[in-house]
Each structure stands twice: as structure tokens, then as C-alpha cells.
Amino acid sequence: MSLTDRQNEILKAIIEEHIExxxxxxxxxxxxxxxxxxxxxxxxxxxADLVRLGYLNMMHVSSGRVPTDRAYRYYITELLIEGEVSLLDEVALRQKVWDERYELERLLANSAHALSEATGSMCISLTDDGFSAYAGISKILEMPEFYEIxxxxxxFRIVDDYELAKSIFSRSDGQNSLSILIGREIGLANMEPITVISTSCVIGGKKCYIGMLGPSRLRYNRIIPIVxxxxxxxxxxxxSV
Known part of the structure; x- marks a missing residue:
């Protein structure tokens, strides 16, 4: 169901305020x-209309509203205007990725670290044959969504379980396409306030995956272009290899 222009304006404003x-x-x-x-x-x-339509949750009768998974999905597909990757991020990412291009595991570990630094989130990189690396766990522990044990x-189950991580981070439709999983779409209990953005590539004949995990209230206009x-x-x- 499409929303009216006024509903779009209010929903976009709520989401962007909640993100901050x-x-x-x-x-x-x-x-x-x-x-x-x-x-x-x-x-x-x-x-009230947006609550009825499933785009907002009412926490308590007297409190404000928060966006739902459906709201964030609608925001990404209908309302989001992506930004540009900053020159600083481009240089930092290219240097950390390109310098290790001849050694796959170091390349993927450095890429996860670089992506974590650029997005401020936890990042994971994996290969089809069992290698995985992660970075940025301390970053997410500072966010209120992760105060919930x-x-x-x-x-942490995702970090500890290679097969589980691969099942989540390997859902992009094809090479260089992005997979964006929001809340219940991740398919794991207690992940309602979380988003995973991932992509895949082939390096040296091996299928590789990399992505980030953070709160659903991501700055999508900045994060999606970086991934x-x-x-x-x-x-x-x-x-090149």
C-alpha cells in the first residue's frame, strides 16, 4: 500500500529523528x-494512521513512536536518497584493501576492519571454505540496542558460528549486489532492532562475503554507498589477481 505525500513526509521525519x-x-x-x-x-x-498501517510501534500509550521493520524497508526502497562516499573514506578503504590484494585472508581481515572503521559498526568477512574475520565488536556495544543482553x-552467536554467519551474510543475489536484512528478515531470534548489509565477490577463484551489522536506525544514506x-x-x- 502506497502512502500519501504527507504520510511519507512524517514517516521520513520520524525515521531520521529516531536514527539520530x-x-x-x-x-x-x-x-x-x-x-x-x-x-x-x-x-x-x-x-496514528502509520501505527495502524504497521509502520510505527507504540511503546506505551503516553510515549512516542518508533519505526518498525516495515518502516525501514519502505524508507530504503521509497524515501532514501543515497549520499556519496567521502574522499577520506575512499582513500582509507582503497589503501587497506589494495595493499593486501595478494594474500586473501589478510585482505579480507583488513577489509572487515576498514569497513568497520568507515561505518562505525561490526563487520564480518568470510570465504566459502571456512575462513572468517570480524572487527568492531566494541563499537556496537556502545549502542543502546545492544544493552539488551x-x-x-x-x-555473538553469529560471530562464534561460521555456518550461521555465512547463512546470513551470503544472501546477496549475485556478485556486487547488496543484501539488506532488517530485523526479522535476518531469521534469528532477538534481532528485531538489527540490520545486516552484505555483499559478495570472487577473489582468486574463491567466493567471498563481507558486510556489516548494526542497529536498524543506521544512516543508510551513508552506509549503503560505503558497502x-x-x-x-x-x-x-x-x-587483478
């Missing part, structure tokens, strides 16, 4: 912070 503050969003707060040219009452009515335990860029870099490496 990680707190439920109220109507008056939204009007003030997002400079919306509508009344608080109008925003409340639209938010059940969420963190599920994430796509490292995919392109690894594809260049695969073509």
Missing part, C-alpha cells in the same frame, strides 16, 4: 525539531 536520537518520537518533538509546517494534532493523526547474545564501494574494490582485486 534512538528514542521514541513524539508529535510535538517532531514538529519542533523537523520544522514541519503542520500542527501537532495533524502529526498525531498521521502517526538477548540481542547481544544473538550477535557498495568496498564491494567494487574487492571486485577490482578479484579481477
Amino acid at each position: 536520537c534512538a528514542q521514541p518520537i513524539g508529535s510535538l518533538e517532531l514538529v519542533e525539531k523537523q520544522s514541519l509546517n503542520v500542527s501537532g494534532a495533524t502529526v498525531r493523526n498521521i502517526m 538477548d540481542v547481544t547474545r544473538s550477535v 557498495r564501494y568496498i564491494s567494487q574494490l574487492l571486485d577490482e582485486v578479484g579481477s
